[in-house]
């Protein structure tokens with residue numbers, strides 16, 4: 001997990017989706033139309049041969065026609081469903097190429113959500129309320145508390161004991177890198193004064209007594225992992241069913257689960273059974289997660305075999321796992337991204353965490369690449385990119401070019417020379433334009449950590465494109481809640497849209513927003529403005545292509561989806577305006593009015609509203 005969405009965004013967007021869902025439920029169901037005809041549209045096909053159209057015909061799940069208005073007449077009959085776009089844009093629906101869908105959906109549906117509250121007292125109250133409403137749980141889990149609400153030692157077990165003392169409580173922080181536990185959780189896990197910090201983790205301790213204080217950071221969170229509740233397959237299905245409707249409302253119909261746990265059958269079988277039953281309204285692709293702590297080389301190779309064997313059974317178009325996921329490093333927020341030069345803060349000459357040993361990685365990559373599976377790498381620091389590229393070059397030398405499209409996700413920092421190496425190895429770059437801005441993460445965490453010059457080199461989206469790399473987009477949901485308007489706006493302007501600024505910073509002292517690239521900060525103002533350098537901005541065409549074709553290509557789906565072409569599957573988003581012909585500030589407000597998946601309307605906003 002990287003950066004957490006700010007709290008208010010969740011509340012407001014969730015409230016909106018409820019309105020849409022209810023409206024859709026109330027609109028009633030009619031018989032299946034013989035075909036769907038979309039007219040009076042500004043169709044942005046992302047197909048270079050035929051870039052624009054006015055009308056589309058969809059039949060049997062397939063795009064039968066994309067062209068001028070006159071051409072649709074021969075398809076139209078009494079049973080056609082005709083949608084008049086009033087000039088609005090139609091695009092291929094969004095491919096979100098890296099998120100945590102099932103995991104996040106479970107958390108939204110069944111766990112204690114601390115996303116709407118901000119103080120210690122409110123966190124305790126939220127836990128107490130949840131316990132009261134759910135008295136039968138054996139363990140209470142939740143997420144979303146802000147580390148910034150506490151001192152370095154972090155939140156204390158005693159505070160959580162006030163909410164629940166008899167059963168374990170485990171709360172994950174908003175950034176996903178630490179957990180807050182109560183005394184019972186520590187006791188049941190056998191964590192005492194004498195327990196040593198595990199490798200790569202810290203047990204925060206009371207400075208006077210040396211007793212565990214209540215916060216377990218990074219790998220120390222694994223010490224309480226056995227207490228985490230196991231969710232049933234039906235619970236996963238319920239959560240996924242909720243999430244896919246929510247994604248459809250956002251014009252998203254293909255997603256990538258970046259961390260499928262190989263040891264959690266309920267998790268992956270929920271997807272698989274829904275796929276087989278035709279219940280999914282999103283195409284799901286994903287990766288089996290491998291980590292060094294899962295075993296030695298032999299054990300990891302066995303896990304690769306196990307993953308491949310399971311993958312063979314997932315043969316529908318709706319759910320496939322064709323990849324393995326590796327963390328190259330961690331995150332800049334915790335000074336754990338692996339950087340080529342030392343951080344300016346904390347420990348002397350600290351350059352962050354290198355997660356894998358090169359040799360073991362080369363063995364695993366060679367096997368995975370040879371078998372035709374994709375390698376999906378979490379990459380934040382520039383040195384993380386460099387060592388992974390070294391390993392991948394060695395793998396290429398041994399296996400040759402077998403047409404695999406491996407992937408770097410996030411790509412926060414990378415050297416120019418390594419961008420060229422990525423291009424030479426046909427590695428996809430999956431980026432999150434939502435994160436491109438001078439925001440409080442930039443001012444509070446990035447600049448102090450690595451200095452302004454390096455912070456300003458973040459997210460070189462245009463350089464990646466110019467090098468000929470296939471670029472796709474991602475939200476890392478639950479880190480960010482994906483949406484078209486924000487995505488396009490931030491990719492083009494390199495700052496936050498007004499609506500996100502309002503949601504995050506409204507009522508907070510000293511925050512000002514500007515879109516002026518030449519702004520000067522005054523006094524202690526927090527300027528939320530465009531991230532430099534501005535020549536890393538991309539065009540609307542470029543970001544639209546990345547969000548559709550780029551994502552499809554990265555998931556080997558470019559023959560089926562990602563453009564609007566006759567013969568391709570009809571996965572489309574219908575927008576409420578012509579995003580290519582409005583003021584850029586209005587682009588941020590663009591909202592889907594309908595979403596089509598596999599030729600079927602899976603979301604339609606109530607037109608009366």
Ligand SMILES: [Zn+2]
Nearest residue numbers: 001099258476
């Ligand atoms: Zn992720």
